[in-house]
Amino acid sequence: MSALAGTMRHARYVIGENPVTGLAFALFVIIVFVALLGQHVAPIDPLASDTAVALQPPSPHHWFGTDQLGRDIFSRVVVATRLDFGIAVASVALVFVMGGLAGVAAGFFGGWTDRVVSRIADTIMAFPLFVLAMGIVAALGNNVVNIVIATAVVNFPLYARVARAEANVRRETGFVEAARLSGNSEAQILVLQVLPNVLPILVVQMSLTMGYAILNAAGLSFIGLGVRPPTAEWGIMVAEGAGFMVSGEWWIAFFPGAALMIAVFCFNLLGDGLRDIVDPRRRT
């Protein structure tokens, strides 16, 4: 049986054992679906404002109610899925490449590479991470790209550490020695032997980071960095609705916040499930 088929069977076993993981997986598919379809799922144009119907509570016409500009909150929440999910995916992809490669190189080659990468990681880790993200976005400019960069930078140490540790362990193993002896260059060994073994652990980490990336982006938007109105993004929507919580119009901030919560919850559960599939020894 090929390795992939074996993994699939094990995956089915784990999901069968733990229905919550299966649920998380299903939810993940739904989120991706909504993100991809975006605009087309929203019943009403998310940017259309109609002050006549401003600040209406949830009703059959506006499932999540309307905000202070009369915009339909349900549509905005749905459309924001694409943006938030996109930010999460982009950040994670970026840090996976940057951190993963740097870490693997550091663990495999050791010496100066290791020292430089570790020093960079340590410097980043000396900052409270959200504070650093704030600083980066403020310095580079308020836009989505910079949120992605900031999130990636802030997660760099974690990925670099994990990749480095795994690469370090593999460096001295038998099959690496064998590859070396049969004439493969160090770079070849790195890519063909070490990397495939490091990938699974990083993939598990990625799911957990997705959750953090979304919270990070939302947090930054909440304090006015990053995404600008009238863009529909969950964090900004909560910020816009914050003032209204005190006067009783709870739905403006509640629904985007709940969407945030559900998405992050889903990614975390998925990450736990993936971890059980990849490495059952690390279960808690």
Add this chain to the structure above:
Amino acid sequence: MAIPSLIGVVIVTFLLTRALPGDPAAYFAGPAATREAIEQVRANLGLDRPLPEQFLRYVRDLARGDLGRSLTTGQPVVSEIRTRLPASAELTLLGLAVAMLIAVPLGILAATRPGSLVDHACRVVATAGVSLPVFFTGLILVYVFYYRLGWAPPPLGRLDIFYSPPPAVTGFYLIDSLLAGQPETFIASLRQLLLPALTLAIFSLAPIARMTRASMLAVLSSDFVRTARASGLASSTVVVTYAFRNALLPVITTLGMVFSFLLGANVLVEKVFAWPGIGSFAVEALIAADFAPVQGFVLTMAVLYVLLNLLIDVLYGWIDPRVRIEA
């Protein structure tokens, strides 16, 4: 170990804030200033110098304890931070204390009664807790406890306007009001602190409970706990003296990580509750492209964090003799 980190922090902070968009010189000179006036202001502020020279001036000022001056308020950053830091510290410490009071016993009970209701509750808390955006929690709490139930005061800062702050000794209203013998002020401060501290507590609960449970589970199945049981030691001795003290070690390390998150969460909570702390100070400055306060803020937070990790290392060494003696 801490020194290289601090050096890195100083460098990065400097670079970040020099990269802030907007022109402080133009801002400072005012909207009606001419080109020459702006350039004059720029020279006064030393902003026309090459970057390395600016950096050296920055480090020199730092050594003197001078963090520059805020462009928006005109006050020295150091004094602003000094007034605002206790507000944040009081909030964060109270939140952390509440979190530990709930999370640690929860984790211990979950580990000593596996499969029970407490165990499931602990696991739900741990998974759900990390998914809650902290600002969302804060808003929900305000809605439920202030708007709906009327139990909490309006989220308008550290003290209701009818009260004046107690004479400043530590900057912590709770302590200062007691020291000054003002029990009403104490109660008023506590009332304002409740919701934001609870928000931070809910935020920190999850990682602490999760780590306590995991650590206790690991320790309870260790060889030396088996020996303790086989020696007939009382259950409480086994759980507390033998198991818990050993289980504490990873929990303390987790505290460092939790604190890092808290320092960031602080900023968000201060916005929700209009708390006059260092976080809101930084956000206001950021929006106004006022670089000295932002610089001061990032630097202060990082230094605090480094100091805190040092403290945690010390605490760890105090509990674990293996670290102490072999060091």
Add this chain to the structure above:
Amino acid sequence: MTAAPALLVEDLAVEFRTRSGVVHALENVGFAVSKGETLAIVGESGSGKSVTAYAIMGILDPAARVTSGRALLGGIDLLAVSREDLADVRGREIAMIFQNPRTALNPIRPVGRQIADVLLRHGNVTGAEAPQRAIELLQSVGIPDPARRARAYPFELSGGMCQRVMIAVAIAARPSVLIADEPTTGLDVTTQAVTMDLIGELAAKNGMATLFITHDLALAAQRADRIVVMHAGHVVENAPTREIFARPLHPYTAELIAATPDHAARLEALASIPGALPDLRRKNLPPCRFSERCARKTAACDQALPRIVAGAMHGAACWNPLS
């Protein structure tokens, strides 16, 4: 009439619930140890010897259940008393030392205090006297400079010294029975001898009954008065040491002896026991769990095993014994 045994185990059965089914770990296990006697439980890995000890002490894994049996210690059935009563008896009347001495001690607590904890718990001394008594105990197990060593942590001591500390913890309250689980595994030969000598001296001095568990038949031959052989969760033979080597009754015992390096004069004569332990999760386990590997199997072996009579000098659970 011989005196009542210090520890009497009868009809002990233990099963484990696991993901892949119920494991019938122990069945019909029984033996007796008299005051001052040294009994060795011998068997290959997986024979259930440690499980027996853990069951007696009440420190089995939560997945385990004792489905029947009694373990009588001075009139109390250890398997039937409440948890609180059991905790009272453990350490005071019956104690156990474990396989890996360094990990068996609390790493962040000075060894003197760990001994004092047991002393204080079982009411032998006052709070003020405990530290001094702990030092005396350290001395009695042969640790040099005991006053200084009492303040040391386990990681500061050698493996052999940790072993002695563990012995001190076990005998602190003067138990009448000491169980030693693989007391010599992992130790070098000299330390093995020293440890076993120490246990023997303490047993003689305190009139303690000793039950030690080992896979090393040669060790049992040297140190034990009586040997109980276990296989796949059953007791297969129970006899005084001399007897069991001179006239082994059970085929498994004979093969075990033949497989021991001490007995084989040449390498070629070193036998191995054919087959493997049966899977204890099977529902269709035969009454004699050795029968599937046994060269002497007969038709009679399909019926329930003969019980080894308690108090018999030499018993074997076999329908077709040797000699």
